Amino acid sequence: MKKIAISTLAVLIACPAFAGHPRDGSSWQVGGLDPYVGLRGGITYSNLNYNYLNEKESMTDAVLQGRVAMGLEINKQFRSEIEWSINGAAKDSARFGAADVDVKTNLQTLLMNTYMEFGPCTAMIRPFVGLGAGAGFASIKRSGAGIASHTNDKAGFSATGMMGMTFDMEQFAVDVAARYTYVDVMSGLHNFGADLGIRFMF
Numbered sequence: 001m002k003k004i005a006i007s008t009l010a011v012l013i014a015c016p017a018f019a020g021h022p023r024d025g026s027s028w029q030v031g032g033l034d035p036y037v038g039l040r041g042g043i044t045y046s047n048l049n050y051n052y053l054n055e056k057e058s059m060t061d062a063v064l065q066g067r068v069a070m071g072l073e074i075n076k077q078f079r080s081e082i083e084w085s086i087n088g089a090a091k092d093s094a095r096f097g098a099a100d101v102d103v104k105t106n107l108q109t110l111l112m113n114t115y116m117e118f119g120p121c122t123a124m125i126r127p128f129v130g131l132g133a134g135a136g137f138a139s140i141k142r143s144g145a146g147i148a149s150h151t152n153d154k155a156g157f158s159a160t161g162m163m164g165m166t167f168d169m170e171q172f173a174v175d176v177a178a179r180y181t182y183v184d185v186m187s188g189l190h191n192f193g194a195d196l197g198i199r200f201m202f
């Protein structure tokens with residue numbers, strides 16, 4: 001986790017050196033669309049419906065999350081991106097029958113997101129909504145006194161919904177968002193989170 005944090009910080013420091021200002025003619029374009037790189041971080045409340053010994057319990061925890069996105073801005077209202085995210089390890093314990101079970105869940109997602117912003121294109125502050133779909137990759141480890149440790153690596157469909165505010169500074173934008181993410185592993189993994197992010201336009 002420390003290596004990821006250091007790498008993310010290095011990218012955050014380096015991005016402004018390559019960002020182009022739309023008014024100075026130095027911005028890049030891909031097929032007439034404006035590319036960007038986004039870095040986001042926040043906290044999420046994780047809820048895994050875990051089955052063991054024919055019983056189901058909710059394993060919950062609040063963990064940190066980090067995201068990196070590469071996208072294209074179609075115009076000031078629509079943008080689309082590919083986003084990779086990683087969550088901290090969610091840990092919880094529950095009693096299944098006569099056994100006390102510890103469950104540790106590590107989650108990563110790879111999503112294709114699309115956003116729509118509202119309000120005048122010239123406004124610096126604009127609300128937005130977003131939807132995404134892709135894949136989630138979970139590593140779920142079970143352990144406890146008197147039971148054999150077991151790790152189950154699962155991949156499943158993932159979907160997310162977001163709403164928030166963007167603060168457009170032309171060369172970069174700051175995004176504040178609330179989001180819900182579902183991953184189809186076990187009996188369902190639900191994440192309710194809040195992000196603060198920055199997008200560098202090129």
